[in-house]
Amino acid sequence: GAGVSQSPRYKVAKRGQDVALRCDPISGHVSLFWYQQALGQGPEFLTYFQNEAQLDKSGLPSDRFFAERPEGSVSTLKIQRTQQEDSAVYLCASSLKNLAVSSYNEQFFGPGTRLTVL
Amino acid sequence: RKEVEQDPGPFNVPEGATVAFNCTYSNSASQSFFWYRQDCRKEPKLLMSVYSSGNEDGRFTAQLNRASQYISLLIRDSKLSDSATYLCVVNILRTNAGKSTFGDGTTLTVKP
Numbered sequence: 400g401a402g403v404s405q406s407p408r409y410k411v412a413k414r415g416q417d418v419a420l421r422c423d424p425i426s427g428h429v430s431l432f433w434y435q436q437a438l439g440q441g442p443e444f445l446t447y448f449q450n451e452a453q454l455d456k457s458g459l460p461s462d463r464f465f466a467e468r469p470e471g472s473v474s475t476l477k478i479q480r481t482q483q484e485d486s487a488v489y490l491c492a493s494s495l496k497n498l499a500v501s502s503y504n505e506q507f508f509g510p511g512t513r514l515t516v517l
Numbered sequence: 518r519k520e521v522e523q524d525p526g527p528f529n530v531p532e533g534a535t536v537a538f539n540c541t542y543s544n545s546a547s548q549s550f551f552w553y554r555q556d557c558r559k560e561p562k563l564l565m566s567v568y569s570s571g572n573e574d575g576r577f578t579a580q581l582n583r584a585s586q587y588i589s590l591l592i593r594d595s596k597l598s599d600s601a602t603y604l605c606v607v608n609i610l611r612t613n614a615g616k617s618t619f620g621d622g623t624t625l626t627v628k629p
Contacts, residue, residue, distance in 0.1 A: 432617065441521075441604050441619035442561065455616055490560060503549050506617065508560035 401425075403509035405491050411515045412481045420476045420512045424493030432506060433466055433476050434490040442490055448474060449497045481516045488513050520544055523605050523620035531628055534595045538623045540588040540605030549608040550581055552590050554601045555622065561604055564590075595627045 404423045412418050424431050429450055434442035435458075444458040450471035459466070463481075468474040478485055492506040523540045530536050542550075550567035565572065567579040567588055578591040588605055602622040609616050 434619075439621070441621045444616050444618065447616065457616070503566050505563045505566075506561075508562070510560050 403491060403493055403507050405489075405509035405512050407512060408510060409513050409515075411517065413517055414483060415480050416516075417477065417479045418481055418514065420478075420489050420491075420514070422474045422476070422491030422493075422509060424472065424474070424491070425495075425507055426472075428493035428495050428507075429497050430494040430504065430506075431468055431474050432492045432494075433474070434492065435460075436488045436490055436511070438487075445476070445489075478514075481514075483516050486514055486516045518543065519620070520618045521605055521607050521620040523603075523623050525621060525623060527624040527626055529626045529628060530595055532595055532597060534627075535591065535593045536595060536625060537592075538590045538603055538605075538625075540590075540620055542586050542588070542605075542607045542618075544607070544609055544618075545586065546609055547586075547607045548610050550579075550588050551606040551608075552577075552579060552588075553604040553606055553619075555604055556601050561619075564603070592625075595625075597627050597629065600625055600627045 406421045431448040433445040436442045446466045447455040448468045463479045465477045488511040490511045492508045494504040494506045496504050521542050552564040553561040554564045555561040565574050567581045571580045576593045580589045602624045604622045605620040607618050
């Protein structure tokens with residue numbers, strides 16, 4: 400595909416359940432970002448990968464959140480023991496270069512996964 | 518205080534109007550700046566980068582004032598299709614890494 404894809408598009412989880420959200424970035428893109436977007440707010444940075452290396456995870460809200468990109472392409476964001484406050488849209492974005500090479504890198508966003516925790 | 522602040526609006530303007538959005542950022546180490554557009558229930562998409570000298574793309578003009586830590590977006594001759602939320606984005610780079618900080622957006626509705 401030409402763009403960033405995410406799956407599932409919608410996820411309803413019971414409180415305490417574990418969830419896994421998948422991101423397929425644009426082929427060849429070095430950088431991958433995860434964001435959390437609550438209703439009426441802008442995307443909040445969660446974590447950044449350069450290829451398979453997770454270089455910044457300062458935005459992950461708790462140790463229940465874990466992200467990986469083992470082969471430098473597909474990434475998974477896992478949330479353990481989900482809580483109601485985890486309900487949000489989770490956006491994945493990729494960009495061609497790493498931020499150290501070019502700070503003016505366009506980020507291409509996927510459609511997001513809307514997570515609802517009951 | 519948020520690192521990137523925007524007037525949330527909403528801005529309701531008639532077609533053909535000129536409208537300006539402002540954004541302030543608090544981290545003086547910020548290095549690159551952008552405006553993204555987000556339609557309702559869609560993903561953000563890059564509208565334009567913001568360069569130190571200011572830049573223009575058709576009806577859109579972006580300005581950066583590093584001394585005041587302020588970014589602006591001007592839209593001339595508004596179209597109905599300009600109705601969206603406009604997100605101000607600031608990149609802070611660290612060695613081999615970085616972080617993008619988004620504002621909460623300014624909502625624009627252009628009416629006939």
